[in-house]
Amino acid sequence: MIYDSPWKIFLILIFWVVPIGVAGMVGGNKGRRGLGYLLGLLLGWIGVIVMLFVPKTHEQEVRDAAHRMHIEQEARRA
Numbered sequence: 001m002i003y004d005s006p007w008k009i010f011l012i013l014i015f016w017v018v019p020i021g022v023a024g025m026v027g028g029n030k031g032r033r034g035l036g037y038l039l040g041l042l043l044g045w046i047g048v049i050v051m052l053f054v055p056k057t058h059e060q061e062v063r064d065a066a067h068r069m070h071i072e073q074e075a076r077r078a
Contacts, residue, residue, distance in 0.1 A: 019044045026051040031060030 020040035027036020032054060039047030056064070 016044055019048050023048045023051045027054070029056075029060075030054060031057035031063075 023036040023040030024033055027033045036051050039050055
């Protein structure tokens with residue numbers, strides 16, 4: 001059976017479950033969280049690599065620019 005050894009569970013976590021979360025986080029930073037989770041689920045670590053090359057959405061670019069402007073304004077006040 002697949003769960004008869006703790007090492008098998010560890011390998012399943014490292015090679016399948018962890019990439020789902022990592023790809024989702026990378027996708028979330030690009031405004032594409034759902035795509036990240038899907039690619040992590042279907043492709044594992046290859047999905048994480050693919051997500052590194054997927055561009056940000058326009059909405060995410062605007063949010064990032066607004067955030068940078070806010071940080072710069074706060075720095076000038078201090």
